[in-house]
Amino acid sequence: MVECLTNKKVLMKGNYAIANAAVLAGCQCYFGYPITPQSEIGEFMSGKMQELGRAYVSAESELAAINMTIGACSTGVKAMSSSSSCAVALMQEALSYATTDELPVVLVSVMRGGPGLGNIYPSQGDYTQAVKGGGNGDYRTIVLAPSTVQECADLTYKAFYLAQKYRNPTILLADGLLGQMMEPVEFKEYPYPEVDNSSWRLSGTKDHKARIIRSYGPLADDRCVFLEKLFDKYKKLEENETEWEEIGTEDADVVLVSFGSTSRNVKTAVKMCREKGIKAGFFRPITLFPFPNKRLKELSKTVKKFITVEVNMGQMVDDVRLAVNGVVPVELIHKGVGAPPDPEVIFKQIEELI
């Protein structure tokens, strides 16, 4: 693996694409602990970061890795960690801290089967873990969900940018299928402006007064003010950064909602519906937080039914139901764990549900 800037298509695993994009995004520090199906990220970083004179630390545990990321981010450098399901679970406390510390932590979560140790096959079982958070207190993390290897690269760029811009931890939520599969991908230069962090980073007291970054807020009133500010930020995120893809929704009777790798097969199933004369549309949230609530609500005025398709027991379906707020029914097609259901299987289930 020698890739960096390519400006032409190369065939690459999703995991390598994420790692390569992180390097190009200017990530200065990587901290991680290996776990299938994302170990290639650490493997790539272990060579490339040292080659570029940046920091790579093979941490003693996931707890250490994410807390090292917090430490590096507090100095204003771009830093990241990556892990998978049961090990991302171990990082939840730190994510809560990073949110209240307002640190631009980037975490790549490559989902595998759960709960518990589960297995190493693809899954979308950590939608709730990523979107709602498993740490304490009121907080959100920005969550981006790629569906192709190209998006693994592009959304890694975006993860670093949004994390910096909003000073909020950002999760790139991929899965075992995306991590392990290869697909052509092109790496262009990091397309976003650099965010000035000179007002808050910890860089020594030579040029400014002492600063402190901490999550402790002893005064009740101050904490209320802080939380209001934090959630104003989330409102801004929803207004400005919500992203989705939709196809054929204008005249659709039924809209299929799906994210990540599963959405690829759903898109095919929607095409099959159209060929059979079923007025189906396709809707793919790209940002899972902020979730495209507003657009789904709009669509509920013309659509007769929504069906979400997920490789879990039904997690995003709750958010679609909230967005639609009972105006029309929201059904679920799901598979517990593994590669997404075949398009034919999804198509048949759509036929049964409409």
Add this chain to the structure above:
Amino acid sequence: MEKDFIIAGFGGQGVLLAGEVLANAFMLDDKNVTWYPSYGAEMRGGTVNCSVVMSDTEVSAVQKAKAEFITVLNQASFDKFVSCVKKGGSIIVNSSLAAIKKTREDINYIFVPITKLAQEKLGNIKMANILALGVLSRVSKLVSLETLEKALYTVIPPHRANLIPKNIEALKLGYEYDLLKV
């Protein structure tokens, strides 16, 4: 047009690498392509496989239960995948390590002593995977020998460039093998 390929064999036979070369060749031909490995708790000597999907439009699904062209390098893979060949599709069988036996009427069987050829003509059984790609090129008519050669240059890292001529030889040997022999 969309075509599906599966390559399967023992861990260590280089089936993932063969798939990677094939997928790179399709990319060089400006096709959309995906490659997906079996990545369970695999080990050397166990079975391993990868799926390659080539499409003129967006790939419809990365992992598929059936394929038009399945290449199997050992008996275990033959037993596992012969039922996965789509009707009218082809199975390329390494007859050095799998019995010559036709169990279905609706598919084409291509038996080639791939490992034996690699050993006898190239002096190295490790060439079997690339030799199989030569056979696949001939049988599928979906990827040319020239593009596969180019793909070898993409996949084989610079510090192993000395292996490229031998691999090109393997491709040709597979392509030129008289398929009517068996």
